Amino acid sequence: MSNLLLQLNGLTKAYPGVVANKNVTFDIRKGEVHALLGENGAGKSTLVKTIYGLVHPDSGTMTLEDAPYRPADPRAARNSGVAMVFQHFSLFDALNVAENIALGMENPPSQRDLAAKISEVSELYGLPLDPARIVGDLSAGERQRVEIIRCLLQDPKLLIMDEPTSVLTPQEVDILFETLNKLRSEGTAILYISHKLEEIRTLCDHATILRLGEVVGTCVPAETLARDMAELMVGGTLHVPERAAPHAGDVVLSLKGLNARAPSEFGTALRNINLDVRRGEVLGIGGVAGNGQDELLLALSGEMPTAAGMVSFHGQDISQMRPNARRALGLLAAPEERMGHAAAPDMTLIENGFLTGDTRMGLSKNGFLQRAKTRAFAEKVIQAFDVRTPGPDNAARSLSGGNLQKFVIGREILQDPEVLIVNQPTWGVDAAAAASIRQALLDLAAKGSAVICISQDLDELMEVSDRFAALNGGALSDPRPAQGLTVDEIGLMLGGAHDMEVAHVEA
Amino acid sequence: MLRLEKRPQPSKVWIYASPLLAVVITILLGGVLFWLLGKDPVAATRMIFWDPIFGDFAAFYLPELLIKAAPLILIAIGLSFGFQAGIWNIGAEGQYIIGAICAAGVALAFYPLDARWLIFPLMIVAGIAGGVVWALIPALLRVYFKTNEILVSLMLVYVAEVLINAFSVGLLRNPDGMGFPGSRSLKQYPAAHNGDLFPNLGSFGSGIHWGVITAIFAVIVAYVFLTRHRFGFNVRLAGQSPRAAAFSGVNPNRLVILCMVLSGGLAGIAGMFEVAGPSGQILGSFPAYYGFTAIIVAFLGRLHPIGVMLAGLLMALTYIGGDAALQPLQLPSASIQVFQGMLLFSLLSVDVLTNYRVRVTAGKVVA
Numbered sequence: 001m002s003n004l005l006l007q008l009n010g011l012t013k014a015y016p017g018v019v020a021n022k023n024v025t026f027d028i029r030k031g032e033v034h035a036l037l038g039e040n041g042a043g044k045s046t047l048v049k050t051i052y053g054l055v056h057p058d059s060g061t062m063t064l065e066d067a068p069y070r071p072a073d074p075r076a077a078r079n080s081g082v083a084m085v086f087q088h089f090s091l092f093d094a095l096n097v098a099e100n101i102a103l104g105m106e107n108p109p110s111q112r113d114l115a116a117k118i119s120e121v122s123e124l125y126g127l128p129l130d131p132a133r134i135v136g137d138l139s140a141g142e143r144q145r146v147e148i149i150r151c152l153l154q155d156p157k158l159l160i161m162d163e164p165t166s167v168l169t170p171q172e173v174d175i176l177f178e179t180l181n182k183l184r185s186e187g188t189a190i191l192y193i194s195h196k197l198e199e200i201r202t203l204c205d206h207a208t209i210l211r212l213g214e215v216v217g218t219c220v221p222a223e224t225l226a227r228d229m230a231e232l233m234v235g236g237t238l239h240v241p242e243r244a245a246p247h248a249g250d251v252v253l254s255l256k257g258l259n260a261r262a263p264s265e266f267g268t269a270l271r272n273i274n275l276d277v278r279r280g281e282v283l284g285i286g287g288v289a290g291n292g293q294d295e296l297l298l299a300l301s302g303e304m305p306t307a308a309g310m311v312s313f314h315g316q317d318i319s320q321m322r323p324n325a326r327r328a329l330g331l332l333a334a335p336e337e338r339m340g341h342a343a344a345p346d347m348t349l350i351e352n353g354f355l356t357g358d359t360r361m362g363l364s365k366n367g368f369l370q371r372a373k374t375r376a377f378a379e380k381v382i383q384a385f386d387v388r389t390p391g392p393d394n395a396a397r398s399l400s401g402g403n404l405q406k407f408v409i410g411r412e413i414l415q416d417p418e419v420l421i422v423n424q425p426t427w428g429v430d431a432a433a434a435a436s437i438r439q440a441l442l443d444l445a446a447k448g449s450a451v452i453c454i455s456q457d458l459d460e461l462m463e464v465s466d467r468f469a470a471l472n473g474g475a476l477s478d479p480r481p482a483q484g485l486t487v488d489e490i491g492l493m494l495g496g497a498h499d500m501e502v503a504h505v506e507a
Numbered sequence: 508m509l510r511l512e513k514r515p516q517p518s519k520v521w522i523y524a525s526p527l528l529a530v531v532i533t534i535l536l537g538g539v540l541f542w543l544l545g546k547d548p549v550a551a552t553r554m555i556f557w558d559p560i561f562g563d564f565a566a567f568y569l570p571e572l573l574i575k576a577a578p579l580i581l582i583a584i585g586l587s588f589g590f591q592a593g594i595w596n597i598g599a600e601g602q603y604i605i606g607a608i609c610a611a612g613v614a615l616a617f618y619p620l621d622a623r624w625l626i627f628p629l630m631i632v633a634g635i636a637g638g639v640v641w642a643l644i645p646a647l648l649r650v651y652f653k654t655n656e657i658l659v660s661l662m663l664v665y666v667a668e669v670l671i672n673a674f675s676v677g678l679l680r681n682p683d684g685m686g687f688p689g690s691r692s693l694k695q696y697p698a699a700h701n702g703d704l705f706p707n708l709g710s711f712g713s714g715i716h717w718g719v720i721t722a723i724f725a726v727i728v729a730y731v732f733l734t735r736h737r738f739g740f741n742v743r744l745a746g747q748s749p750r751a752a753a754f755s756g757v758n759p760n761r762l763v764i765l766c767m768v769l770s771g772g773l774a775g776i777a778g779m780f781e782v783a784g785p786s787g788q789i790l791g792s793f794p795a796y797y798g799f800t801a802i803i804v805a806f807l808g809r810l811h812p813i814g815v816m817l818a819g820l821l822m823a824l825t826y827i828g829g830d831a832a833l834q835p836l837q838l839p840s841a842s843i844q845v846f847q848g849m850l851l852f853s854l855l856s857v858d859v860l861t862n863y864r865v866r867v868t869a870g871k872v873v874a
Contacts, residue, residue, distance in 0.1 A: 303753045324756035333754075340748040346517065347747065354740065355755045367737040395517075 005030045005189045006051070006069070006082075006158055011060035013046055020046035021057070022213040028158065031187040033180060035200040035221060038210035039233055039430045044193050047210070048160050051191070052084045053077035065157075075106070083151035084160040089143050093136035100135055101150045121152050125179045140167035140289055148179070159183065160191045165199060166456065167289050170491035177203055195233070195431075196459075197226040211235050234431050249279030252450045253300075253331070253419045258310045260299055268292040270299060271475040277419065277450045282441060283479060284465030285454045287494055292474035293454045294336065297423045300452070301333035302326045313419070327359040330418030334408050336427065336454075338401065342408040345397035349389065352396050353378035353411055360415045377414075385410030386436070402429040409437050413444055420444060423454040438464050458490060470494045511863040521861040526807055526814065529854035530821065536849050546836050554836065555828030555846075568831070570703070570714025572823050574785050577718040578603070578777040580819035582801035584725045585773030587810040588733070589766035592745040596767055598645065598660030599774040600798025601667035602638040606775025607782035608667075608674055609637030611690055611789045614699035615679060618691065623698040630699060630779055638775015639768050641667065646767035650760045656767070664798070672791045679789045690789040693782065701784030718780030722819075725773065729812040742766065774798060803851045822847065 004027050011024040020043045028034045038044045049055040051062065053071030062069040064080055071077035074084075091100050098115045102108035109117070115131035122129040127145045135143060144164060151159055161180075165173045180190055180203065194200055200207055201221045209217045209232045217232045258273040270292055277283055287293060298304035299311065302323035311319045313329055321329075335341045343352045354363050354374050363374045378392040385406040389399055396404055405426070412420055425441065426434035441464055445451045454471075455461050461468060462482060469479040470493035477493045534556065538548035559568035582599045589596050596602075613633040617626050645659035672688075679690040693699045704720075705713035733739035745752040745762055753759065777797065786793055804822050808814030829843030 301754065302756075322756055322758065323754065327756070335754060337750070341750040341754055344744055344748045344751045347744070351740065355744065355751065358737070359756075364737055368735050369737070369740065371735075 003029050004063075005065060007063040008047075008051075009061045009063070011047065011050060011057045011062070013050060013055060013057050019213050021050070024060070024210070024213070024215055026208045026215060026218065028189050028191060029206075030157075030189055031184055032205040033184055033190045033192055033203055035204035035207035036191060036193045036210065037195065037197075037200065037207050037229060037233055039195065042210040042233070043213035044210055045162070046213075048084065048162065048191065048193060051077070051158075052082060052160060078154055078156075081155070081157035082160065083154050083156035083158070085144065085147045085151055085162065085164060087162040087164075087166065089147055091135045091143055091146060094134070096132050096134050097129060097138075097146050098131040100146060101131075101153065104150055105153075117153060118149055121149055125149075125152065125182055126175065127179055141169070141172040144168070144176075152183075156188060158189045158191060160193070162193045163195075164192070165194065165196060169288055169494045170458075170487055173199070197221075197229050200229070201226060209233055230431070249448065251276045251278050252314060253277040253452075254312045254315075256310060256312070258299060258306060260295060260304060260306050263295065263298065263304055268295055268474045270295050271473070273476045275469070275476060275479065277452060279418075279450055280445055280448050281466045282445045282451045282453055282464050284461035284468045284482060285452060285471055285476070286458055286461050286468065286490065287454075287456065287471035289456055291471045292476075293423055293456075293471060295474070296471065296476075297333055297335055297421055297454065300331070300421050301335070302331075324359045327356065327415075330360075330416075331421075332356070332360075332412040332415055332417035332419070333421040334412050334423065334425065336423035338404050338408055339397065343396045343404060346395055348378075348395055349382065349387075349392040349399075349407060350375050350378045352407070353381060353392070356411060357415060381407055381410040381414055384414060385440070402433040405429050406433055406437060409440065413440055417444070417449055419450045419452070421452040421454070424456065425453060426455075426457065426460060434460070458487070468493075510866045511859065512866050514862055514864055517861050518864075522809060525857040525860055526809065526818070526854060528860075529807070529850060529857045532853040532857065533846065533850045536853070537846055540842070540845065541836075541838075544838070544842075546838070551832060551836055551838075554832040556824065559824060559828045559831060564831075566709045567711045568827050570709065570712050571827050572820065573714035573719050574716070575823035575826050576819045577716070577722045578781050578797045579801050579804050579822055580722040580816055581718065581725055581777040581780075582770075582774045582798055583804035583808065583815045583819060584722075584729045584812060585770030586801055586805045587808070587812070587815055588729070588739075588742050589770050590746075590805055591733075591810050592742040592762055592766055593749070594763050594766045595657045596642060596645070596660050596770045597657050597802065598641070598662075598664045598798070599770060599801055600794060600796060601660065601664035602641040602771040602774035603778040603781075603798045604664075604667040604671050604794055605641040606634040606638040606778030607786075607793060608671055608679075608778075608789060609775070610634035610779035611693065611782045612674075612679060614693055614696065614783065615691060617698070618696060621698050626698045627701075627783075630783060631776060634775045634779025635772045636775070638771040638773070638778065640771075642767040642771020642774070643764070646764045650763055656763070668794060671789060671793055675788075675790050675793075681788075688791060692787045694784075694787040699783055701780050716780065716784045718777065718784065721776065721780065722816075726812045726816045729815075733812060738765070774801075800847065803847060806851060807854055822850075825850070 006028040009025050011021050013021040024047060036044050036047065046055055050057050053074045053076050069080060071080060098111055098118055101118060102111070102114055108114060118129065118131040127149060129142065129145045129149060135146065144167060164176060168176060183190060192204055204221045207219050207221045207229070208215055209229065211233060219229065221229070255273050255275040258270055260270040262269045268291060295304065299306050302321055305320045308319050309317055313331055318326055318329065339345045344355065354369065357377050358364050361377050363370055363377060375392060381387065382389060382392060387407045387410070388403050399407065409422065409425055422441065425437050429437065438460065441451050441453060453461065453464055465482040467479040468482040468485060470477045472494060534552055538552055541548045541551040559565065559572065582603060586596060586599055610630040610633045613630050614626060620626065641663060644663060645656040648654040648659055649656045675690060676688045681689060681691045701716050701718065703712040704715050741752065741757045741762060744755060745757055745759065749759070782789060782793065800822055804818045805815055808816070808818035825843060825846055829846065832838060833840060
């Protein structure tokens with residue numbers, strides 16, 4: 001028997017208008033961590049869905065342990081020993097851990113046996129998890145453990161992980177890596193999808209790099225510079241945003257003891273947030289998803305009014321002002337969720353420009369839309385931010401994620417804000433577009449506006465921030481100058497491993 | 508094998524084509540229904556859809572068509588705003604009845620004063636006010652107590668039906684009516700009568716009363732506000748993406764109240780024109796389910812003012828043509844309602860084509 005586990009040979013998959021995978025060929029060996037690298041839209045997802053039986057290739061073959069492998073559906077893939085942890089979890093908040101895991105099984109054992117099995121596996125792999133806890137109460141890192149354990153219960157030969165660290169703190173990432181190393185030493189192969197290069201350099205044995213659906217290179221990550229891998233991914237030299245020297249001015253926006261109840265059942269309450277934001281600075285706010293990022297943006301944008309005196313703008317109390325009154329003052333925001341929050345998917349870009357541009361750009365008169373002016377505004381955003389679309393009459397949902405994000409950010413920046421709050425400005429955006437969005441934020445600060453950048457991407461925050469603060473459980477740490485912060489310090493600000501470290505050491 | 512594929516954006520063609528296709532499907536299904544009942548399907552279809560407009564008695568049916576269509580269009584225009592915003596006023600029938608009671612009450616309070624310049628406008632105001640108040644009940648309950656406006660508005664229809672019965676034998680009963688239920692006929696009270704404005708236009712009049720004029724006016728104003736005004740934008744935005752609407756600064760509670768007031772007011776004014784004209788008196792049999800049929804009209808018309816106008820005319824045609832066909836073909840009277848139901852049903856099924864593309868694929872099994 002050879003050392004090869006899975007061989008992909010000439011896999012091609014085309015969708016109307018786009019070739020997602022083109023003649024993809026590479027091998028995964030037993031007991032290796034194999035990285036699959038590529039930008040958004042490079043075809044990583046299509047490829048792993050093919051391996052997991054969710055997508056059927058147009059041509060090409062796969063071989064699993066010297067036998068032809070053509071899974072008809074994920075169940076067939078699981079039966080062949082292929083398991084996958086998705087980026088977005090499929091768990092029911094109202095059920096407990098064991099019940100959630102039982103739901104995914106074909107012949108679930110009794111709850112008691114299953115719970116014992118879960119505890120056993122979780123201890124074996126250093127992933128502490130109580131089978132009786134309700135999933136709605138778990139942190140993102142713990143939810144991911146549920147998914148991983150669900151896979152491990154099947155004794156997989158190949159474990160596919162799609163961007164597993166995007167929801168974890170640095171300390172949680174360490175725990176995950178230990179688990180993956182243990183799996184590797186037992187002979188399980190891991191296909192690890194990511195675009196975080198440093199991670200791949202520490203963890204992975206081999207890397208295959210995809211661009212526009214094709215394999216453009218393979219390498220041994222530990223021996224390759226991150227920069228070289230990035231250039232393979234992007235297919236050119238990477239533009240790193242430039243920043244002027246920081247020049248903080250007067251305080252524009254000030255939060256004093258900001259408290260707010262969670263707006264929804266699984267939301268996060270804001271707890272006693274104090275913050276001064278100055279002209280010309282970029283304040284980075286980090287944190288693991290679900291620690292109050294959305295709620296903080298809602299409290300600032302005016303969608304969630306707070307008690308009097310908590311939010312002030314140039315000394316004026318704006319805590320109970322509605323969004324358009326805040327816009328009139330110069331406080332603009334770009335929420336995380338593009339489709340359905342920052343933009344209306346079924347409306348045209350013209351209408352989406354009107355959605356926030358009405359107040360400041362004077363796009364209506366006595367309530368009546370000024371057609372020419374509104375169209376001109378949308379066209380200006382499209383042009384200035386290089387939004388790829390046939391024209392402003394197209395519906396927002398016809399744009400790719402990155403292009404819509406450029407539109408959404410550009411729409412706010414062109415309104416010349418005094419304070420701009422962005423949440424996850426480059427989430428799901430390709431590297432080139434992400435760099436141009438970051439550059440636009442820095443340029444805005446250089447012109448004297450204040451920018452609050454909420455993000456889960458620490459590299460991004462380090463790149464743009466003058467000061468850095470972290471949200472943890474709805475509370476905000478004191479901001480510290482971003483220069484000279486180490487990854488460990490940031491990790492501790494983010495709340496460490498959510499109290500799970502101790503359990504891990506015992507295991 | 509047939510497969511549905513989501514379109515990147517809603518098809519512009521199918522938005523307009525699907526109501527037409529739904530009408531065709533309904534006519535075909537109706538034909539099958541008549542055939543099953545042992546009638547000649549072609550003759551029946553012709554009698555319902557063709558004869559009232561182009562037949563020998565068109566001069567009689569066309570004014571009737573306008574009289575039936577006006578309240579349907581008025582009510583449906585109001586409903587279409589709320590429906591676009593996800594605010595479901597199902598109780599337009601109740602608001603229509605209360606509008607009629609209030610308007611007739613005002614008129615009868617002045618009887619027999621002959622001052623049309625005062626009484627007729629007052630009746631309009633009273634009709635609107637009655638509808639608005641009846642619609643504000645579910646609106647305020649939703650805003651302040653988070654009740655479901657569908658249930659509350661629907662239940663208020665039954666309250667309104669009880670009220671009109673009570674008024675027709677109580678407070679508003681005709682003192683000269685020998686004890687029979689029902690108010691004085693407003694047709695015999697010139698200051699309050701909403702009659703044919705051009706009675707000499709055809710051999711049976713024109714059918715154009717103030718309600719028809721108001722309906723046309725409402726269509727135009729609604730069109731302008733829906734497509735050009737911030738209010739229409741907010742309505743569409745709130746219906747498509749409530750979170751984007753909140754982000755854009757739309758106050759959801761204000762929108763609920765505005766949409767309910769609008770639909771209630773239009774239903775009330777429709778009730779006023781009906782009780783002052785074609786119907787003529789407050790009576791237990793006054794409710795004609797215009798308020799419910801208008802829901803079909805609103806959806807059939809794509810919640811768009813121009814579409815609503817066309818759909819209202821079509822729905823009126825099924826009433827008129829159905830009535831005309833009942834006698835000669837000896838159809839059960841429920842068959843018209845079956846017809847209207849089928850129309851809504853086929854529209855909703857054809858609607859899938861707006862957002863999805865049908866693909867025919869060779870059925871293959873992947874091992």
